[in-house]
Structure formats: structure tokens, C-alpha cells
Amino acid sequence: MLPEDLQIISVDDHVIEHPRVWLDRMPAKFQDQAPRIERADDGNDWWIYEGQKAGNFALNAVAGKDPKDFGMDPRSYDDMLTGCYDIAERIRDMDREGVWAQLCFPNMGGFAGRVFWQSKDRELGQECVRAYNDWILDEWCAHDPDRQIPLVMLPFWDVEASVAELQRTLEKGARSATFLEAPHRLGLPSFHSDHWDPLFAVAQEAEFPLSVHFGSGGGELTMAPDANYTVSIAMMGMNSMAAMIDLLLSPVFHKFPGLKFALSEGGIGWMPYALERADYTWTRHRWYNDVNKEVPPSELFKDHIYGCFISDHAGIEMRHRIGVDNIMFESDYPHSDSNWPHTRKVVEEMMTGVPENEVRKILEDNARILYNFPRNPERSPVA
Amino acid sequence: MLPEDLQIISVDDHVIEHPRVWLDRMPAKFQDQAPRIERADDGNDWWIYEGQKAGNFALNAVAGKDPKDFGMDPRSYDDMLTGCYDIAERIRDMDREGVWAQLCFPNMGGFAGRVFWQSKDRELGQECVRAYNDWILDEWCAHDPDRQIPLVMLPFWDVEASVAELQRTLEKGARSATFLEAPHRLGLPSFHSDHWDPLFAVAQEAEFPLSVHFGSGGGELTMAPDANYTVSIAMMGMNSMAAMIDLLLSPVFHKFPGLKFALSEGGIGWMPYALERADYTWTRHRWYNDVNKEVPPSELFKDHIYGCFISDHAGIEMRHRIGVDNIMFESDYPHSDSNWPHTRKVVEEMMTGVPENEVRKILEDNARILYNFPRNPERSPVA
Numbered sequence: 001m002l003p004e005d006l007q008i009i010s011v012d013d014h015v016i017e018h019p020r021v022w023l024d025r026m027p028a029k030f031q032d033q034a035p036r037i038e039r040a041d042d043g044n045d046w047w048i049y050e051g052q053k054a055g056n057f058a059l060n061a062v063a064g065k066d067p068k069d070f071g072m073d074p075r076s077y078d079d080m081l082t083g084c085y086d087i088a089e090r091i092r093d094m095d096r097e098g099v100w101a102q103l104c105f106p107n108m109g110g111f112a113g114r115v116f117w118q119s120k121d122r123e124l125g126q127e128c129v130r131a132y133n134d135w136i137l138d139e140w141c142a143h144d145p146d147r148q149i150p151l152v153m154l155p156f157w158d159v160e161a162s163v164a165e166l167q168r169t170l171e172k173g174a175r176s177a178t179f180l181e182a183p184h185r186l187g188l189p190s191f192h193s194d195h196w197d198p199l200f201a202v203a204q205e206a207e208f209p210l211s212v213h214f215g216s217g218g219g220e221l222t223m224a225p226d227a228n229y230t231v232s233i234a235m236m237g238m239n240s241m242a243a244m245i246d247l248l249l250s251p252v253f254h255k256f257p258g259l260k261f262a263l264s265e266g267g268i269g270w271m272p273y274a275l276e277r278a279d280y281t282w283t284r285h286r287w288y289n290d291v292n293k294e295v296p297p298s299e300l301f302k303d304h305i306y307g308c309f310i311s312d313h314a315g316i317e318m319r320h321r322i323g324v325d326n327i328m329f330e331s332d333y334p335h336s337d338s339n340w341p342h343t344r345k346v347v348e349e350m351m352t353g354v355p356e357n358e359v360r361k362i363l364e365d366n367a368r369i370l371y372n373f374p375r376n377p378e379r380s381p382v383a
Numbered sequence: 384m385l386p387e388d389l390q391i392i393s394v395d396d397h398v399i400e401h402p403r404v405w406l407d408r409m410p411a412k413f414q415d416q417a418p419r420i421e422r423a424d425d426g427n428d429w430w431i432y433e434g435q436k437a438g439n440f441a442l443n444a445v446a447g448k449d450p451k452d453f454g455m456d457p458r459s460y461d462d463m464l465t466g467c468y469d470i471a472e473r474i475r476d477m478d479r480e481g482v483w484a485q486l487c488f489p490n491m492g493g494f495a496g497r498v499f500w501q502s503k504d505r506e507l508g509q510e511c512v513r514a515y516n517d518w519i520l521d522e523w524c525a526h527d528p529d530r531q532i533p534l535v536m537l538p539f540w541d542v543e544a545s546v547a548e549l550q551r552t553l554e555k556g557a558r559s560a561t562f563l564e565a566p567h568r569l570g571l572p573s574f575h576s577d578h579w580d581p582l583f584a585v586a587q588e589a590e591f592p593l594s595v596h597f598g599s600g601g602g603e604l605t606m607a608p609d610a611n612y613t614v615s616i617a618m619m620g621m622n623s624m625a626a627m628i629d630l631l632l633s634p635v636f637h638k639f640p641g642l643k644f645a646l647s648e649g650g651i652g653w654m655p656y657a658l659e660r661a662d663y664t665w666t667r668h669r670w671y672n673d674v675n676k677e678v679p680p681s682e683l684f685k686d687h688i689y690g691c692f693i694s695d696h697a698g699i700e701m702r703h704r705i706g707v708d709n710i711m712f713e714s715d716y717p718h719s720d721s722n723w724p725h726t727r728k729v730v731e732e733m734m735t736g737v738p739e740n741e742v743r744k745i746l747e748d749n750a751r752i753l754y755n756f757p758r759n760p761e762r763s764p765v766a
Contacts, residue, residue, distance in 0.1 A: 067666070067667040067668070067670060068670045070667060070668060070670060070671055071670075071671040072671065182607075184606075184607035184608065184609075184610075190607030190608070190609055190610060191607065192607055192609045192610050192611070193609060223567075223629075224565075224567035224573030224574065224575055224629065225567065225573070226573055226575045226576060227567075227573060227575050227629060227632070227633070228575070228632065228672040228673045228674050229668065229672055230632050230664050230665055230668040230669060230672045230674050231628060231629055231632045231633075233664040233668055234628045234632060234657075234660050234661045234663075234664040234665070234680075235624075235625055235628050235629075237656075237660060238621055238624060238625065241618075241621060241653075242618055242621065245614060245617050245618050246606075246607065246610060246614055246618075249610070249611065249613050249614045249617060250610070250614075267656060267660060268656075269653075269655055269656025269659060269660075270624075270652075270653045270656040270657070272652055272696075272697035273620075273650060273651075273652025273653040273656075273695065273697050273698065274617075274653070276652060276694075276695065276696060276697055277617050277620060277650060277652075278617045280617075280694060280720075281613050281616040281617040282613055282617070283450070284450040284453060284719055284720070285450070285453060285612065285613040285616055285719070286613060287450060287451045287453060287454075288453055288454040288455065289611040289612055289613045290611045291611050291613050297617075311659075311663060312656065312659065313655075313659060314655035314656050314659055314701060314704055315656065317701070317704075318697060318700070318701065321697055321700075336667055336668070337663075337667070
């Protein structure tokens with residue numbers, strides 16, 4: 001049994017933006033190009049951006065459906081739970097699954113805002129980021145600030161603008177920003193460059209963790225073109241694995257000893273292997289490589305990297321090789337990995353045999369500390 | 384302590400071909416283009432193929448060196464252990480590290496023969512593969528057949544020619560062939576196609592496992608161009624992870640229920656996570672995907688995939704999640720991952736707490752069964 005007063009925090013869930021998110025918040029000059037929903041003749045709703053189709057919901061809004069009804073087909077707002085896009089209903093859906101608070105990633109613009117980066121008009125893209133942030137902060141998270149951890153987007157293609165947006169949203173209560181797991185895959189400077197230093201400096205100063213969702217760095221590993229989509233989803237966590245190894249062998253954490261990265265949806269069961277392997281290669285190859293010579297990657301990990309899981313028996317069994325302070329939980333509502341509304345049952349089963357002090361860290365306290373998101377003692381302990 | 388009569392088998396080691404491997408075995412018409420060694424002005428030995436520089440030994444021949452002397456600089460035959468290229472010395476080096484038998488991958492042509500695939504003249508490439516196989520079978524492995532598991536190369540760019548070469552070398556005693564872990568990354572048909580079926584059919588019929596070395600499928604994941612080389616080496620096992628997931632969600636093992644793949648140098652610590660994740664996504668996404676609906680990936684794994692480790696504490700701790708019948712050991716002599724001459728000490732430490740019947744499987748019996756390489760009862764049990 002989970003402790004009765006536990007407030008489960010999920011660090012990776014998703015919004016489906018409602019149709020007026022951008023229309024209500026974009027400057028007049030960009031009204032025509034702002035993301036808007038159009039219902040096609042087949043009854044499906046499509047995002048139109050800069051005059052072109054820019055995505056649908058498909059697998060990203062399937063919570064509550066039987067997996068036999070999953071598919072890549074486009075969907076409409078009528079064909080999803082209201083909690084996907086309505087915050088009052090979302091809170092009720094969280095009550096149903098037994099999750100107290102959650103951190104939501106964006107949908108329409110991609111996990112880290114890649115769609116806006118690809119804008120023909122970058123100024124427009126930047127305004128879309130700002131409008132999204134105003135919506136997530138002022139409408140979605142403001143509805144019940146004890147139950148939503150505010151995660152914002154950055155115009156990552158412009159470091160100065162990213163710093164400015166981070167500072168602007170920090171003042172409005174942002175607790176994390178979504179960021180790229182492998183910027184070099186988008187053709188941007190890598191973690192081995194100095195390019196991101198101004199942004200990392202501000203994040204470190206504000207004790208503001210960056211949340212890196214799998215697939216946010218330019219998509220997937222090189223799949224066979226004829227591989228079925230199950231392969232892609234099964235491999236997706238490898239993007240987090242690559243990001244972790246890359247970061248731990250980069251100069252980032254040596255330059256910014258207070259900076260923290262959360263690897264979202266990547267799982268944790270691979271971490272013991274990856275840390276051991278990183279240490280093994282670091283031990284042998286550091287001498288002729290441009291890599292820090294003093295601190296092994298696994299030591300660096302403890303202060304800088306946080307993983308999370310949905311269902312990961314291997315990871316929980318190996319939790320002491322990872323470190324129970326570095327593990328968090330996620331529900332992934334309303335994506336296809338989610339167990340909604342049976343989330344609490346799945347979590348409870350995962351925590352079988354785990355001592356209560358560790359359960360508290362993994363399911364609540366680690367997220368509260370990392371995201372600087374304290375309990376409100378005025379609220380009833382559970383939903 | 385390891386059992387006294389144990390004959391440790393390493394399933395991933397490497398030859399450095401001596402300078403006359405091809406010169407002595409190529410048809411007259413190809414003598415001019417055959418791979419040959421030339422010593423450059425700086426004292427380093429370079430392979431020249433089709434008139435151009437085609438590689439050196441660098442990190443691939445460093446066994447016995449202090450890691451502080453590792454580097455990407457080219458080397459000469461004078462700057463490596465004689466056992467790299469001389470089979471009599473190799474056996475003595477195996478005695479020094481306490482390894483009874485080993486399976487060696489090629490060096491000059493790449494793990495799976497990619498250099499020959501890239502030949503301007505494909506007929507020449509095919510002759511180079513044949514010459515390598517004749518050398519590894521007739522000279523290297525024939526020296527002491529109880530102590531070398533013969534692994535051959537295939538002209539993989541031509542399935543019919545591969546079948547013919549497999550049949551030819553089978554008759555000469557080959558026990559495995561090196562193959563691609565991700566043929567699609569070379570622009571060849573993937574495991575999801577029917578392209579490889581004739582080859583897989585012959586391999587299945589002959590109970591002939593395919594050995595897939597990490598990095599054999601077209602190299603590495605997308606690294607940052609300015610990432611240091613430690614990142615690349617630390618991530619290399621992810622290629623094996625991708626290959627395993629891809630294979631288990633492909634039609635290959637449903638078409639060939641007797642076919643087996645050994646994932647070489649990929650490690651094993653990530654397997655419990657990858658199997659759990661593959662099952663999780665298969666459970667949810669199989670309905671709308673072209674993937675077998677009956678057998679979960681983790682069930683398929685048991686009969687088809689074998690992993691190996693050099694040093695992998697997480698993997699050994701999780702061995703029952705993997706299956707002790709699917710785990711083998713490797714020394715990696717003379718590459719930079721090797722612990723030569725301290726191999727036996729490292730293995731012994733890794734096996735602390737593992738019951739003797741499992742130690743025997745992992746360090747000897749699994750390899751003997753998979754590669755159909757029985758003990759010779761006439762030989763003294765240990766070197």
C-alpha cells in the first residue's frame with residue numbers, strides 16, 4: 001500500500017492545446033499565420049500553421065482507449081477526453097488516476113517547440129512560443145497552482161531570446177523549460193560547444209531544471225524506413241540514453257555545477273548499464289580526449305541528471321545503482337504509454353517491496369525538490 | 384574462485400591481419416589491387432586497398448598498453464603485441480589471460496567486411512572476402528582448432544554470393560559469420576524485408592549463428608561532430624540495443640524459428656530494460672502495426688538472441704531477467720576495452736556470488752552450445 005498522505009507527482013504529461021490558445025494571444029500582425037484548428041472533410045481536426053497543415057493529435061490523445069483502437073489516424077477534439085485540453089476536467093482525470101500534481105509538455109509545437117523553430121518567419125515562431133507560455137502559465141497552471149508544475153518553451157534557435165523568455169516566464173512562476181536532448185541533430189551547436197552557456201548560466205542561477213523529453217532533439221534514431229512504428233516507440237528511450245551519456249562526457253556540468261537535467265519518458269532501467277559503461281570508457285579513454293579528467297560520469301550523474309519511469313521493473317530493482325534521489329514517476333496522460341485511469345494501481349504494483357522512505361522520494365519528494373514545488377500544507381493531503 | 388576445470392570462452396576478440404593475408408591468396412588479376420601494407424615516412428603501417436589508404440590499427444591493437452598511451456594515432460606492427468597477428472603468440476597471450484578459446488572478428492575490412500562492400504570493383508571485394516575466410520580457416524583457426532571458433536565474413540551486398548560463401552566455408556568448418564546489425568543504415572534492405580531470407584534459411588538449416596558486432600551496421604549513432612571520442616565508445620552498445628529491438632519486432636524470427644543472433648561487445652546490462660520496454664510497446668501498439676500479434680518480444684529473445692559482456696556488474700546482477708542461457712563472456716583482445724592480461728581476474732571478480740552452474744554456462748557452456756564448439760576431452764582442461 002502507498003502511504004495515505006502521499007501526493008503522487010507525475011513529471012511527464014501532455015496538454016492538447018485548445019483551438020484558441022494562439023488565436024487569443026498572438027499580436028494582430030500575426031493573426032493570419034497563428035496556429036488554428038480547421039476541421040477537414042473527414043471530420044478530423046488539423047492544426048494549420050503559416051497556412052499549412054502542421055499536425056494532429058493521433059496517438060497523443062488516446063488516454064482511456066482500448067489499445068486495440070490505437071492508431072496513427074488523425075483525430076478530432078470530439079474523439080478524446082475533455083481533460084486533454086480542459087484544465088478543470090484534467091484535474092478531475094488526475095483525481096481518477098490518483099495523481100496529485102503533474103508537469104505537462106506541449107503538443108502542437110512538439111516537445112521542445114520544434115515546429116516553431118521550423119517557421120518560415122522566425123519572429124512569428126517566437127511569438128507562438130510566447131503565446132504558448134502565457135497560456136500554460138496564466139490559464140492552465142493558474143487554475144490550481146498546487147497541481148500543475150509550470151513548464152515553458154524557449155525560442156531555442158536564438159540563445160539571447162531564450163534567456164529573455166526564460167527570465168520573463170520565471171517572473172510569472174515557470175519551474176522548468178523544455179529543451180533539446182541532442183541539439184546537434186537539428187544542426188545546432190552541441191553540448192560540447194559554448195553556445196548554450198548564457199542560457200545554462202541563467203537556469204543555474206535560478207535553480208531552474210531543464211526537462212528534456214525523449215524525441216525532442218530532432219526525433220528518432222535511424223530506423224529502417226520499413227520498420228513498423230512499434231520499433232520506433234520501443235527504441236525512443238535510447239534518445240534519453242544518448243543524451244545522458246553525451247551530457248556526462250561534455251563540459252556542461254563542469255561549467256555549471258548547479259545545472260540539472262530531467263530526462264522525460266526515457267525510462268530508468270538502462271541507467272545502471274549506461275553509467276557503468278560511461279565510467280569504463282572514461283577510465284580508459286579520457287587521457288587523449290577533451291574530457292574532464294577528474295570526475296567520473298557516474299559521480300557527475302548524482303548531482304545533475306534525473307530519470308523517470310512509467311513502468312520499469314528492472315529500473316526499480318536496480319534503483320540503488322541509479323540512486324533513489326534521482327528517480328521520479330510519470331503518468332504520460334493522455335499519450336499511448338499512459339495507464340490512465342489505472343495509474344495508481346500500476347504504481348502501487350511497481351512499488352511492491354520498496355521501503356516507504358524510498359517510495360516517498362520516488363513518487364513525490366524528488367520532484368518537489370527538483371522543480372522547487374513545495375507542498376501546500378493548507379490542502380488536503382490527497383485528492 | 385572459478386571452477387578449476389573451466390575453459391573460459393571469449394566470443395568477441397579481434398585479429399590484426401598480417402601483411403600477406405591477401406597477397407598470398409588473391410587471384411593474379413587482382414594482385415595489384417589486393418590489400419597490402421605500406422610503411423609511411425612517419426613509421427606507421429597503412430593498409431593500401433585499390434591503390435588508396437584503407438586504414439591502420441590505432442586503438443584496435445593496444446592490448447597490454449597503459450590507457451595513458453591510448454590514442455587515435457596510427458601504429459605499426461612493431462608497436463603491438465605479436466599475438467595481434469601471429470596465431471602461435473595469440474595462443475600464448477590467451478594462456479596469459481586465462482582464456483581457453485576465442486572467436487575473432489576481422490580488422491582491416493571492418494567488423495562485417497564493410498570496406499570490401501565499398502570496393503570500386505565488387506568482384507575484387509568478393510575475392511578479398513574469400514581470401515580472408517581462407518586465411519582465418521586454413522591458417523589462423525587450423526593452428527589449434529580447439530582454441531579458435533572460426534568466424535567468417537560474407538559478401539553481404541550480394542545475397543546469392545553470401546549463401547554460396549556460407550556454404551563453401553561451412554564445409555571448411557566455419558561456425559559463425561559476422562553480419563550487419565542494421566543493414567538499412569548502409570542503404571540495404573532492412574530486417575523487415577524478405578531480402579535476407581535465402582541467407583537466413585541456410586544459416587538456420589546449418590544451425591549457424593550470425594554474430595553481429597556493435598558498429599557493424601554502418602557505424603555509430605548520430606554523434607555531435609565536436610563530441611569527444613569517449614562519447615562514441617560509451618554509446619557504442621546502443622547499436623546492439625537498437626539491433627535487438629529491431630530484430631525482435633521484425634518478422635525474422637517468426638520466419639526462421641531456428642535462427643540465432645549473437646550481439647557482440649554490446650554489453651548486457653541494458654537488456655532487462657530493452658526487453659521490458661519492447662514488451663510494453665508491443666502490448667499496446669501491435670494491433671495497428673505489421674508485427675506478430677502472438678509472441679511477446681521477450682519470449683522471442685530466449686530462443687534467438689545472445690549477449691556478451693566484458694565488465695557489466697548491472698547485467699550480471701540482473702542475469703535472471705535476461706536469462707543465464709543467453710549470456711556469454713568476451714575479452715576483446717587486443718582492443719581498448721580488453722583487460723588483458725588481467726582478464727581472468729576481472730571475470731572472477733564479476734562472478735562473485737554467482738552460483739557455479741551459472742558461472743559454467745556464462746563463461747563456457749553457452750558459447751559451446753551456440754557455436755556448436757564442443758570440448759575436446761583429450762585436451763587438458765585448462766591452459
